[in-house]
Amino acid sequence: MNSREIVKPTGNIEIHPLVDNEGYFPPGTEWRVDSGYTFHFTEGGNLTVRNPAGEQVWESATECRGATELVMEPTGDLAIYSNVHGERLWHSDTSGHPGAFVAFQQDGNLVVYDRHAQPIWASGTHGK
Numbered sequence: 001m002n003s004r005e006i007v008k009p010t011g012n013i014e015i016h017p018l019v020d021n022e023g024y025f026p027p028g029t030e031w032r033v034d035s036g037y038t039f040h041f042t043e044g045g046n047l048t049v050r051n052p053a054g055e056q057v058w059e060s061a062t063e064c065r066g067a068t069e070l071v072m073e074p075t076g077d078l079a080i081y082s083n084v085h086g087e088r089l090w091h092s093d094t095s096g097h098p099g100a101f102v103a104f105q106q107d108g109n110l111v112v113y114d115r116h117a118q119p120i121w122a123s124g125t126h127g128k
Contacts, residue, residue, distance in 0.1 A: 011035070013104040017072050024071045037108040037125075041070040047080060047090070049110055049125045057108065057128040060090040076100030076120070078112050092121040 006014045011034045030040040036052030045067025047060040066082035067089055073079060076097030080090045092112050094100060099115025110123040 011106045013039075014101050015072050015103075016101040017074050024069045026069060027067060029070065031104045033104055033106050035106040035108070037104070037106070039104040039110055041067075041080075045080065045082075045089070047110075049108060049123055051108060051125075051128055057125045058110070058123045062089045065089050072100075072102050074098055076112070076114065078102050078121070094120045 004016045004018065006016065008014060013031050013033060025041055027041055027043050027045050030038060032038045038050040040048050040050065042048060042063065044063040045065060046063035047070060048056050049058040051057050060080055062080050066084055067080045068083040069081050071079050071081060075095040077095040078092040079088050081088055094112045097114045097120055100112055100120065103111045103113060105111060107126045108128055109126040111119050112121040114120050
């Protein structure tokens with residue numbers, strides 16, 4: 001998958017692409033943090049955040065659009081692509097930040113951080 005998955009002492013899960021490679025994941029990949037939040041790239045190609053009660057609090061709105069991979073690009077963009085001409089269906093618009101990584105956080109927020117661990121995009125789902 002060309003990435004490192006790191007579980008921090010805080011319980012947050014970080015995905016770091018390896019140098020000059022993309023960190024990519026197929027539909028059906030799921031991450032769950034100890035607080036009960038679930039971050040799921042569904043079989044239908046939708047990236048979702050669910051709270052501990054199981055309620056969906058955020059989505060990429062890419063369900064049933066042919067998504068084939070969730071990618072943390074070496075440029076710093078988190079993106080969802082389809083296999084149809086490599087079409088980008090959704091992205092965090094954080095390109096231009098090499099060394100960026102994505103974090104699935106205990107507080108329910110999905111965050112892209114730059115290489116200095118400064119947030120550059122977030123799902124806004126903290127505590128929802």
